[in-house]
Amino acid sequence: MFSKFLVKTFIKDNENFKTNSKVRDKFGFLGGIVGIIVNLILFSIKFVVGIFSNSLAVTADAFNNLSDVFSSVVTIIGFKLAAKPADDDHPYGHGRIEYISALIVSVLVLLVGFSFVKSSISRIIHPVTIKFQWIPTLLILISISFKLWLSKFNGYLAKLINSSALKASSVDALSDCFTSGTVVISLILSQWISFPLDGTMGLIVAIFILYSGFQLSKETLNTLLGEKPSSELVKNIESEVLSYPNILGVHDLLIHSYGPNKCLASIHAEVPSTLSLVEVHNIIDKAENEISRKFNVHLVIHMDPINLDQKEISITKDILSDVLKSFPCVTEMTDLRLVGSGDDKNVLFNITTDDTLSKKYKSEIDLINDINKEIKLKNINFSTVITINKNK
Structure with missing residues (x-):
């Protein structure tokens, strides 16, 4: 409810984001500003708690929040640049810059993770006593609730405007909830355990951060490389x-x-x-x-x-049926259509295959190539467009 309230309060024409890039830009700006405010508050709280309790795990978590501030700044800049209109050098616009900003966010997350892996290993080798206090612990628990809300808020905006950058911020905020929860466990158990738990928990936090950064990088790179449409x-x-x-x-x-x-x-x-x-x-x-x-x-x-000449369709069907007899994995041919006429035509049809396809052919393309070779042996001059369906 509060997320919708923020959108309606700060984005007056919020329903036009699909057709108006400037409105969409406002969503990204709102998500970035809210992220900056929340993460600055959390960084301040956790940094003070980390110094006060002498906990590396808490300090690591604090600087993770600080990196999220820079991530939010990158998100805002990415939205601004992505909203630029098309020009001579970029006739289809600059929309992919938003994907690049999401990739930068994921790289920042990875850098923070690697940094605290090193610090945590050092703390395991050279342990330091942690001073447990309930008030700092409660403050971190409150920060977890802030991060949960921020994750839901960014997720709400991301789903609304289909934004990979805001989705990255949402996933990052959610992972912070898990890492902060690990820190709280470290603080509580330190009362009874002499084991260098702080360094160990700090390492777990760092691994969570690295995993989050890897997943975000993978998803963003897939988009940049051209993943298949939904x-x-x-x-x-x-x-x-x-x-x-x-x-x-x-x-x-x-x-x-x-x-x-x-x-x-x-x-x-x-x-x-x-x-x-x-x-x-x-x-x-x-x-x-x-x-x-x-x-x-x-x-x-x-x-x-499409050629609707039934006689020619019938002749073509007989030719193809005869060719497909050489391929036992093909169980059925359907949806035969002819484009053009005579020898200068394209033939479109679907074939259904059984489980033996994978035993003989490395890929469906290999089967299609072999079918086309057999057709050429018939001295028939037409091109094919073959769609393969598998038995369910």
Whole structure:
């Protein structure tokens, strides 16, 4: 409830974040400012407690919060730069800078983790007596509640505007809850245990920090390298294109992300070859505009004229059926379509395979290549687009 209150209070036009990059920028700025305030408060509390109790684990946790302050600053800068409009050098905008800022945050987390691994090992070798006090311990417990709220707040913003940078901040804040909890355990048990628990718990804290940084780095790098689009978006675009009249099928959907809410997509739409170019253009043009607005993508649809000549389809089907007899792992052929006519045509079809596929072929591509080789042996000059389905 308080998260929604903050959004409504400081972002008046908060419902327009999908279409207005400036509004989205305000969400990132709000998340960064709140993170800075909360982490500065927590750093001050934990640093004083660490000095007062002579606990390296507490001091390590304090400087982890200080690094989160810098992370929040990086997040704000990342949002500002990502919101810059497209220019000659970057025709698709600067949206990926937000991913880079998330990567910087994860690197900062890793640096803090490595630093305190070294300090914790030194404290294990050369232990120091910890002074336990209830008040400092209670202050750390209160700081955990702050971090839990901050994690939920950043998670709420991240989900709302689909932000990897804010998601990184959310995960980082949640991991801090676990590390602070470990510190509290160290302080309480130090009353009865002479074992160098402070250094050991400090090492556990550092490992948590390193794990968090690694996970954030991995996720952000996957996004920068071009991870596959969500299955939900793929399904939605395909089904929406198929909903338009005279579009009989779709294939070769490609989606490229140039930052949050900045996707470029292309797809092949199969239409009857008997339609006029004007009719096809009107259908495709309408579909591109409406679907682009609905899913906030820039969609380009390529038209493939489908040959509906039943005689030619039947002949092609017989040829393919004969070819597929040489492949025992193929159990069924479906959805045969022809694009073009005569020898100059593309043949699109689906095949279903059984479990023996993996025993003979290293990949599905190898099977498709072998099928195409067999087709060429028939002296048939057409190209294929083969989709493989596996038996469930």
